[in-house]
Amino acid sequence: MSWLLTIPLVLPFLTAVAAFLTRESDWGRKVSVIGNVVFLGAAVLLFSHVYDKGVIAGQMGGWPAPFGITLVADYLSAVMVVITAITALAVSVYALSDINTRKEYLGYHALFNILIGGVTGAFITGDLFNLYVWFEVMLISSFGLLVLGGSKAQIDGGVKYVTINLVSTILFLSGVGLLYGMTGTLNLADLALTVPALENQGLVTVVAMMFMVAFGVKAAVFPLFFWLPASYHTPAFSVSAVFAGLLTKVGVYALIRMFTLVFDQDIGFTHTVLLWVAALTMVTGVLGAAAQNDMRKILSFHIVSQIGYMIMGLALYTPLALVGAVFYLVHHIVVKANLFLIAGVAERIAGSTDLGKIGGMYKTAPFLGILFLIPAFSLAGFPPLSGFWAKYVLVAAALEDQAWIIAGVALLVGLLTIYSMTKIWAEAFWKAHPEGTDPTLATLTAAERRNLLLPIGGMAVLTLIIGFFPQPFVSFAETASMQLLDPSPYIETVLGEAAQ
Amino acid sequence: MEALLAISIGVLVAAAVYLMLARHVLRFIFGLVLISNAANLTIFTAGRLTEGMPPLIELGQVAPDPGVANALPQALVLTAIVIGFGLFAFALILMFRAYTTLGTLDSDEMRIAEPREDDA
Structure with a gap:
């Protein structure tokens, strides 16, 4: 069944080529949307197959594992691919009105689809060096997207983003080399069998820490997150949204994958470090957000803070905590990408995302206000929205594990998140517009309204669905967490029965 | 052989870290090149070093003799060099653009995206 795995991987690249060739005509952006609709279909097909049959694997080029490159999808990978496809589709529709023709000519749609391809590859690869390659694919296209247009702020943010990410990449590569030297x-499946059998477990922990730092930079955890708020508010809103939704989450996914499958011998050390990192990430992120006065900067710092929750789930390393981490990952991508898209509309109609310069949108654009409230309250964890269940499961897991401090931190950070969200609400929506103009959605053309609001509405509905019917999502996350904690089906599927 | 390579990797990393601590972003990029080569050498060294034993299969045999050079790390290093080259080219162009649009290569002076409180 390896075609189920290869199709979602190949599609974004085909879309990218087609979009690049047609970038000078209207077709470029249409190709991107059509390509992402097909991609969503392929992702759902993969998901439903994994959902029915369990883990599936495919060996590329017919070389049997562990010699060839393996693609593998378990519950976690499959759901990540689907959520990637949903985000990609939403952002590609939004980009119809958000990206100007100059950026299209420079290759926006091609870069965007290559980015999606890289993210998908990272989610379904079963090979460590291949993971490195997908990270690079993702990285180089994200570099391009970040500085596309070349404004001063973009170049400035780009320098910081590029340099720190290159350092993390090199650390990752060295880790791969050392791990290969030892095993x-x-x-990945073969590593899961060989690493516990190594004599020198101290060295394994050292390499594990190299991976933790490398993925920690990508995931923007404390104290490695400074590049994120320095760059995420500079590019086009579509780019911010897809970065905010997907990129850091690939880092979190890689951490979860490596620290459940391969590096689970020295939990007493590695996962304690992760727990401290999680707590500090949550706190610094939310405090950083409180100090900002620009919608996109506030939201950027909140990405950091929310990453802390996911790492917390991994660090506690109980079945329930991993359920929370998986649930949080999925919910967060939808909500966070959506908030950035809304910030884009706010900028369109009110002229800025600086909270000091805008206001009055509740009176004149109440529909946008409602669309903002759904993901904002979900992010803050208001029942019964998706963020409430995610936080509830995580805090319950922490209490069950008697990790009182982290449970307290999680609850406190939730409160501070409400503070930031109400700040945006009060400044952007409630107070009068400082210049007396009334920003309304009517200033947008009908096509712009459709292209910008449709993805926002769609993702808000998804947030509501997860919120009102959490049971199927939670039981799905339970199975995903079971597969993470007992990877034997994963290993058997990749290596065949004989390897066990 | 391993000791020699290990020492040179150490020297490369030390020089790279020294360069990367500079505020001048061009120095940083040079440091990056050095450290990426150190990473490549690490992979090469970690993947078993042999001398004068090419991984060739004798005529009539199906597997190479034991103890031949490991070809996989070399393939990995080759991939990493190509990727590193692409990234380095991008980074250089970006620094050039930074110099022309921002007028500086000092990372402390780059404050457009995050202006200081007092001059905002």
């Missing part, structure tokens, strides 16, 4: 394999 002689790069296949």
Whole structure:
């Protein structure tokens, strides 16, 4: 069944080529939307197959594992691919009105789809070096997207984003080399079998820390997150949204994958470090957000803070905590990408995202206000929205594990998140517009309204669905967490029965 | 052989870290090149070093003799060099653009995206 795995991987690249060739005509952006609709279909097909049959794997080029490159999808990978496709589709529709023709000519749609391809590859690869390659695909296209247009702020943010990410990449690569030197394999399933058998477990922990730092930079955890608020508010809103939704989450996914499958011997050390990191990430992110006065900067710092919750789930390392981490990951991508898209509309109609310069949108654009409230309250964890269930499961897991401090931190950070969200609400929506003009959605053309509000509405509905019917999502996350804690089906599927 | 390579990797990393601590972003990029080569050498060294044993299969045999050079790390290093080259080219162009649009290569002076409180 390896075609189920290869199609979602190949599609974004085909879309990228087609979009690049047609970038000078109207077709470029249409190709991107059509390509992402097909991609969503392929992702759902993969998901439903994994949902029915469990883990599936495919060996590329017919080389059997662990010699060839393996693609593998378990519950976590499959749901990440679907959520990537949903985000990609929403953002590609939004980009119809958000990206100007100059950026289209410079290759926006091609870069965007390559980015999606890289993210998908990172989610379904079963090979460590291949993961490195997908990270690079993702990285180089994100570099391009970030500085596309070349405004001063973009170049400035770009320098910081590029440099720190290159350092993390090199650390990752060195880790891969050392791990290969110790085990002689790069296949993740094979590593899961060989690493525990190594004599020198101290060295394994050292390499594990190299991976933790490398992925920690990508995931923007404390104290490695400074590049994120320095760059995420500079590019086009579509780019911010897809970065905010997907990029850091690939880092979190890689952490979850490596620290459940391969590095689970020295939990007493590695996962304690992760727990402290999680707590500090949550606190610094939310305090950083409180100090900002620009919608996109506030939201950027909140990404950091929310990453802390996911790492907390991984760090506690109980079945329930991992359920929370998986649930949080999915909910967060939808909500966070949506908030950035809304910030884009606010900028369109009110002229800025600086909270000091805008206002009055509740009176004149109440519909946008409602669309903002759904993801904002969800992010803050208001029942019965999706963020409430995510936080509830995580805090319950922490209490069950008697980790009182982290449970307290999680609850406190939730409160401070409400503070930031109400700040945006009060400044952007409630107070009068400082210049007396009334920003309304009527200033947008009908096509702009459709292209900008449709993805926002769609993702808000998804947030509501997760919120009102959490049971299927939670039981799905339970199975995903079971697969993470007991990876034997994963290993068997990749290596075949004989390897066990 | 391993000791020699290990020492040179150490020297490369030390020089790279020294360069990367500079505020001048061009120095940082040079440091990056050095450290990426150190990473490549690490992979090469970690993947078993042999001398004069090419991984060739004798005529009539199906597997190479034991103890031949490991070809996989070399393939990995080759991939990493190509990727590193692409990233380095991008980074250089970006620094050039930074110099022309921002007028500085000092990372402390780059405050457009995050202006200081007092001059905002």
